[in-house]
Amino acid sequence: MNGTRVLIIDDEPMVRSSLAIFLEDIGCHVLQAGHGSQGLDIFFRDRPDLVLTDLRMPILDGFGVVERLAAEAPEIPVIVVSGIGNIREAIHAMHLGAWDYISKPLEELEELEITARRVLERARLLKENSDYRLRLEDLVSQRTRQLAESEQRFHQLFLQHDDAILLCRGGKLEIFEMNRAACTLFGYTGRELIQGGLPLVIAPEELPMVSAGLAGLSDGDIFLREQISAITKDGSRLTVSIKGWRVVYDGTVMHYCSMRDMGAKIRAQQEARLAHSRLIQANKMSSLGLLVSGMAHEINNPNNFIGVNAALLQDIWGDMRPLLTEQGRDQGITLGGLALDDAAETGAGLIAGIIRGSERIAAVVKGLKDFSRKDPAGLEGVIDIRRVISDARTILDHHIQARTDHFEIDCSDDLPSVRGSQQQIEQVLINLLINALQALPDRSRGVRVSASHDEPASEVLLAVNDQGCGMEADTLSKLTEPFFSTRISEGGTGLGLTISSTIIRDHGGTLSFLSEPGTGTVATVRLPAERP
Known part of the structure; x- marks a missing residue:
């Protein structure tokens, strides 16, 4: 943050002053404005590295500032300051182009420093990436035009590129040459790729679209798809981007295809x-x-x-x-x-x-x-699993009475305590119980909650067993994926089990599921037992 120029736009002098003092203490050079219009004048005059703006201001509010800067200076990160109860305004500002937001009043000014460092790092990476892509595309274009004189230099760039690059020719998309990254990405040797051609690595359902797109290219055109399915040698599927254009290589018109693994993105x-x-x-x-x-x-x-x-x-x-x-x-x-x-x-x-x-x-x-209530102990508290079950049973009593006539609790007598947040583990159990109750087809089916001590593994097992409809293997494999839900039409968000899985992982445990259609589901939580 040392030397970073920060523009603060806020109509409250006390807020501007306190933020400015904190930022100057960590090495920033601070500019201040009392409303959006003044802030924009200062911005286009001094071009700061970061803008911190309130949303509710006279003359020109923070939404106007965000929209103007997103249109005219999208590379400069903007952080909006929103009241605690105005989360929707902050989200709206982010849709307009804000990079991040913080809530006021700020209880810990370190939150501002963390957020500022994060967006500045993101801006730096985006600029590096943009500069890199511009340089690369410029270089490729230049090499294409000058291939007759500089084939050796082009060939060196081709081989050393981090993206998988394939030179294809003919209507069957035969591979003429590839770089090492292509062999690494798809798991084939160079000879295997030459023998199989581009159809060897493009998924069959994607091949007609890719083939037609490359065949229709003229000089200067670019074929681009951000996400297509590719296949590796072991049969695994990859999501890759593909970018292709025509080049003249050794006197022959070919298709230069650059592919990048998009899984991490x-x-x-x-x-x-x-x-x-x-x-x-x-x-x-x-x-x-x-x-x-x-x-x-x-x-x-x-x-x-x-x-x-x-x-x-x-x-x-x-x-x-x-x-x-x-x-x-x-x-x-x-x-x-x-x-x-x-x-x-x-x-x-x-x-x-x-x-x-x-x-x-x-x-x-x-x-x-x-x-x-906020759990003051965080992950360092002592969890009584019996109490977790009892409290969850009390909170969900109405749901249990409405869904089933058969609800059982079975806790071992030798149950040790667990280290962590009792509130978070209770949240996980409530999520699992709600899912179990919603899976029951009628009141005659039941739900059983059990807790036991696995002494050899030194773990406490918490299981929720329902006699519901069960799940197919495909559904079971996606249960903890973000935003996956079988009850979207009923208001499900697809986040309950994702968050539950994260909570259990943070506690050093595991969350697993066993299920078959028609036989119900068993959700099992394993947590490290507290040592005596």
Whole structure:
């Protein structure tokens, strides 16, 4: 960050000042503006390396700043500052071209430094990549035009390129020459590639499109596909990009085909989408925590009133019962249509029911508050698996009662504790239980939760076994992939098991599934047991 020029655009002087002091302390040169219009003037005059802008401002707001800079200076990273409750505004700003966002008030200014370093590194890499591609394409074009005089230099670049490069000729796309990267990517020797031609490595369903695209090229045209399926020697499928154009090599017109493995890029995009979705989910959980806390307060007050008064009423009724019974025998008095003997017994039962109901309400509210409250211990707490199961059972009691008549819990007596976040493991169990309950076709099918100690492996096993519809092998293999869900039409996000798998992995454990159609599913969590 030393020497980085940062432009802060915010209509609140105190916010600008505190951010400027922090950034100057870590070596930045800071420029300041009180609104968007002033900020743009300073930007186009001084060209800073990074822009930090508020969204809500007079004259020209942060959305206008982001849109203008995205159009005229897309290479300069822009970080927007959004209020904690305005996550949608931040997302909208990112759609307009913002690189990242932070929420205010900032509890830790180090978050700003981390975010700034991240976007600056991304800008540097994008510039390097852009410069590299421009240089490469310029060089290839130049070599194509000057092939007659500089064939040796072109040939050296061809062989040393990191992308897989194939020179093809003829309508059958025979491979004339390839570089070492092509042999490495597809697993074939050079002789095998020459014998098999381009059809050897392009998936059959993609070959007609690639063949037609290359055949239709004229001088100066480029054939480009960002993602197509390719096949390696061992039969594995790769997702590659292909870029091709016509060249004259040794007096013959050929197709220069450059291919790049896109697997890493696709995984990075998925991880970015998942990280963004987890951020949104975390914000939802934070809002839920505030909502639950407020609801708990509103419910607990009248419930405490009910519980205390019901207990007092139970004592009063107990003292009155002998008098009511005696009077009922002598005078034949009835209460609510019941003889006093029966009324005395019924009243006691009703009061006991009120007390049990009040205790039940208190338990459910406590479970919800515990689940939504931030876990101060992080991953260093001590987890009681029995309590995790009990709390999850309490929170999901309504769902369980609505879905099945057969819900079982089986915990071993010698169950050791586990190190980590009790709240996160409870979140995983709740996800697994909801999935299990939703898989049941009717109330006659059941769900069983078990916990045991695998002493040889020094692990605690937590299993959820349902008698639901089960899954095909293809579905089973995709369960923890981001955004994969069999219940998208019912509101599923495809993130529950992905996040659960990440949580278990962070705890040093594993999450696995066994399932067959019609026989149900077993989800098993294995966590390292705490040493005595």
